[in-house]
Amino acid sequence: PDSKRVIKPAASWSRKLFVGMLGKQQSEDDVRRLFEPFGQIEECTILRGPDGASKGCAFVKYGSHAEAQAAINSLHGSQTMPGASSSLVVKFADTDKERTLRRMHQMAGQLGIFNPMTIQFGAYGAYTQAIMQQQAALMAAAQGTCLNPMAAIAAAQMQQMAAFNVSGLVAAPLTPSSGTSTPPGISTAPVPSIATPIGVNGFSPLPPQTNGQPASETIYTNGIHPYPAQSPTVADPLQQAYAGMQHYAAAYPTAYREGPEGCNLFIYHLPQEFGDAELTQMFLPFGNVISAKVFVDRATNQSKCFGFVSFDNPTSAQAAIQAMNGFQIGMKRLKVQLKRPKDANRPY
């Protein structure tokens, strides 16, 4: 009978597309018209911000995988919409797993990685805690997929890098161009084996006041300590969440994490060959470097010779300015200043 003929529709993930690089003014109807020729459209949604403005992307769901694939084949990269910065993107939408990863990425950026334990559960305690527990569950689920063994090993190697050394300073390549999800700078870098600091190219990298302190003291941090110092015990969801964050942060040492006001430095006149790793090394002696980013020309992949370093406290930032501003490298002198606040000189 007919009731037995009911066929379950194909899983949504197999026929749902993410469409990127739309014009900001394109409507749902515009998108429908574009995608109609390839099949029956079941759903078409433009992603919009809170103000209703298009984010320039959309989801389009077809009745079948084949239709979706056909749309990808014909439309992806086929044209550049007015106002879009590059050609149309048509691909299968993220799976749940991929979305979880994306969220971790966002969350890491928002929370930063300063002393997770200091997160206040005060006024918003219940709410915050609920969120954290929810995230903890997500992260616990994602742990296996987030860090492959190689990434974990690379992160460990990173932590063992001793302060300044030749291979770390001049031989390490700049962050490879994008296209993989490999954390920048740590995937292929060998563990530097030369421990003696040697001036290169007129650069005498002897950081002020490392006196006697084992380098590992500075290295380990990034605000991260491998273990909470005491109870190796248990998996309460919160601890799991923290663990997740720590693993994540260790795997993405140069991800953009701005520190509090007064903790972020702008550095100019960097040597051309300096990448994120070298910048990090250079400023590690002054405190916990929570991020270090050299700006790279997208087209040429060349350093633009400026970058940013963020500490977790203003004192470290000031110490770094004191010691490194005007520091001579080759024919140039470093400029090291506090970064301009993003909303500077906004008239009000």
Add this chain to the structure above:
DNA sequence: GTTGAGCGTT
């Protein structure tokens, strides 16, 4: 070449 890009996943 002078201050945190881009690509945006309900």
